[in-house]
Amino acid sequence: MDAYLVFEDGETFSGQWIGSPKETLGEVVFTTGMTGYQEVMTDPSYAGQIVTFTYPLIGNYGTVMGESESDAPTCTGVVVSELFGGGENGLAVWLDRHGVPGLSGVDTRAVVRKIRSQGAMRGMFSSNPRPTVTGWPDPLSAEWVDSVSVRTPVFHPAKVSDASHIVLIDFGYKRSILQSLIEGGCQVTVVPWFWPPQKIESLDPDGLLFSNGPGDPKAMLPWVSGWVPLVQKIPTLGICLGHQILALAFGADTQRLPFGHRGSNHPVKELATEEVWMTSQNHGYAVCSDSLDLAVWELTHSHVNDGSVEGLAHRQYPIFTAQFHPEAHPGPEDAAGLFQRFIDRVNAAKEVKVYG
Incomplete structure (x- = not known):
């Protein structure tokens, strides 16, 4: 037909x-x-x-x-x-x-x-080559995130009871992100994106992960300031939309890319090592590099083709981010190894909290 x-x-x-x-x-x-x-x-x-x-x-x-x-x-x-x-x-x-x-x-x-x-x-x-359209979807709406987020918390236990506890804030997370955390020995609670920071903190997380998700990151602007006190004291990783949200929370800006990055072959350079990773990506927006306060953020990764921001690390707080999807690990282990870096940071902070 x-x-x-x-x-x-x-x-x-x-x-x-x-x-x-x-x-x-x-x-x-x-x-x-x-x-x-x-x-x-x-x-x-x-x-x-x-x-x-x-x-x-x-x-x-x-x-x-x-x-x-x-x-x-x-x-x-x-x-x-x-x-x-x-x-x-x-x-x-x-x-x-x-x-x-x-x-x-x-x-x-x-x-x-x-x-x-x-x-x-x-x-x-x-079926009609000349259809009538009464209204187009609005990407600048929280409905896209809301349509794919869990409604109530879901707990995923680890093999050991004293494993580090990661709270995954769900803007539309991929199962492979959850699996990467579990395979890293963590217990994980997935919570709805709209949960207030006080409720998240009541779960006593050792680490936070801001997930990927759909839509314009600026749809989350009404909520970003509420997350700041939380991520200032708890090791945090942001992936894709989560990366953009954390940048917005600390005063950076985002922009719509001409046609986005979507595929499994996007070259990303880690600036500290000058290694180029072939990464999996899916996003239509990016953090504006000229909006970054370099006294606040360190630029850790950039896209080889267009120079767009692919990773950040906060200079004062335990936060780092990736625009690409490290859980997909289409290239070297270093890309997937971002999860291990995060888990190592979480475990180290937990040990300090327990033993002083």
């Missing part, structure tokens, strides 16, 4: 329905990874977005139990050039099971060229 991807400027790309055919609206983005399509579709950071895959063949290994980053696909829809594979574990059946629409047979190269040349843009799926 014919269907269309219609951009907000009226340009239309034709294809065929896959998954659950229905009209949907979202920001049209593209990701450059050659594998990992299931992880992409279930990454909560894609909430509110129509994801275009640049790799021409998607679905060739079906869907795999245990590979999802959340319970179900969180993206608004998917666009592929060619869909491969069928059967009960096929991608089209899986999308339909979860009520997610998609289009195949689309000229994805032309879609990507449009986004790269004109910048981030909204679009919709429709």
Whole structure:
């Protein structure tokens, strides 16, 4: 059945329905990874977005139990050039099971060229090439984070009772982040993003992790100042949206990138070692480098292609951040090793607290 991807400027790309055919609206983005399509579709950071895959063949290994980053696909829809594979574990059946629409047979190269040349843009799926749109989604809204966050705390025990306790503030966390902490020997409590700092502190955390998530980080501005007293005294790691939120909390600014960083091949330089890591990324916003007070922040990582801010360390408080996704570890162990650095810092602070 014919269907269309219609951009907000009226340009239309034709294809065929896959998954659950229905009209949907979202920001049209593209990701450059050659594998990992299931992880992409279930990454909560894609909430509110129509994801275009640049790799021409998607679905060739079906869907795999245990590979999802959340319970179900969180993206608004998917666009592929060619869909491969069928059967009960096929991608089209899986999308339909979860009520997610998609289009195949689309000229994805032309879609990507449009986004790269004109910048981030909204679009919709429709059976009508000239649909009527009554209102577009607003990225500057807390609804995107709220739609993917847990509603009540969830505790994940460690193998030993005296393990360091990490509170993961959930803006849309990926399961692999949680798994990295558990594999590092931590016990973890995942809490809703809207929990007040006083309730978080009552859990007696040894460390805090501000997770990834969807939307414009400035949607969190009404809440950022409340987290400052907490992170000033508890070792804290921020990833992706969490990195941006922590920068905002200490006076920096963020900006929308022309077309974002999404894929598993983004080169990031660690400035202290001059090593370049190939990282997994998914974000449409970045911390403005000229807004950073270098008396407050140390710039630890930068993007090789465009020089954007990829990592920060606070000069006074036990806070460091990464714009990329260290849990994906597509490249050297050093990228994934950021979790071990964080856990080591948490354990050291806990030992000081216990023994003085």
